[in-house]
Amino acid sequence: MQKLLTEVAVHLSHSHQHMARILDAKRQIAVRMSQMVTAIPDMHPDLSGLDGLLEGSADVTKNIIAYVVGLADMQDALADSLEQIVKAANIPDEE
Incomplete structure (x- = not known):
């Protein structure tokens, strides 16, 4: 059983x-x-008007949000899989 748990953990x-x-x-x-956003000049940037500025800002924000959500998903996956391994190994809970 221990070997199987080790293989699963690997x-x-x-x-x-x-x-x-x-x-x-x-x-x-x-x-x-x-x-790229910080490289945009402060004076007279050519961003296709307000629509271009809003679109670029939205793209950056979406990517940052996707990254943070990915971190949260990975943390959840780590916690779930470690919880299953601890339960299967009958390791007592510290709480």
């Missing part, structure tokens, strides 16, 4: 590593988009 670890890589890629996208 597979979950690999899965979580892949999730972390995906989240890191999303983070890098959000960072690059934010850097």
Whole structure:
């Protein structure tokens, strides 16, 4: 049983590593988009008017929100899988 739990933990670890890589890629996208926003000149930017400015701001905000939601989802997945492993291993709860 212990060997099976160890194998499950290893597979979950690999899965979580892949999730972390995906989240890191999303983070890098959000960072690059934010850097592009800060590079826009303060005086007379050519953003296709107010609509272009709103669209660009909305895109950056959506990417940041997607990244934060991804972090929350990963945290939930980690907690759920660790909870199952602890239950299966009969490790007493510290609470």
